[in-house]
Amino acid sequence: MQSSKESKPVVVTSYSQPHVLQYRMKEEGLRHGDRVTANISPVRLEVNFGKTIMYFCPLNTIEVISKIENGDGGLLPEEATIGDLFVDRNIKPGLYNLKNVELYSNGTLQVNVTADTCFEVI
Numbered sequence: 001m002q003s004s005k006e007s008k009p010v011v012v013t014s015y016s017q018p019h020v021l022q023y024r025m026k027e028e029g030l031r032h033g034d035r036v037t038a039n040i041s042p043v044r045l046e047v048n049f050g051k052t053i054m055y056f057c058p059l060n061t062i063e064v065i066s067k068i069e070n071g072d073g074g075l076l077p078e079e080a081t082i083g084d085l086f087v088d089r090n091i092k093p094g095l096y097n098l099k100n101v102e103l104y105s106n107g108t109l110q111v112n113v114t115a116d117t118c119f120e121v122i
Helices: 018-027
Strands: 007-011 035-048 051-055 061-069 080-083 086-088 094-106 108-121
Touching: 018 061, 018 080, 018 108, 035 108, 061 094
Parallel strands: 007 051, 080 108
Antiparallel strands: 007 086, 035 051, 035 061, 035 094, 094 108
16 A cells, blocks of 8 residues: 555554454454564544544454564563555545454554555445
8 A cells, every 4th residue: 555646644643542452353362573464354444634543442462463573472562653654535434354464563463554454444
């Protein structure tokens, strides 16, 4: 999902509830430093003040597709970030499945884009 004139970045804020992402990652047995490709669902996208914000509050499932790297087994960080995730400027607020992202937990809970990342409307 690359940037263009027709797209805008997705961000997280202090209200995005990263503790829910952390909890679901723990449920999947993920630990500090683990890097996996996964589907996460659902997430909520909202448009506020001209920004597309991702919220983790409705997140029920993390489906690990593949393990890329094992971590050190430590505790998961509490803060979340999103790397290079863009959506169409006209995307509608609502619930989405986020497919084929890379989850990495080193310093922050990182939701990173892969070549196959996409949003699926629920």
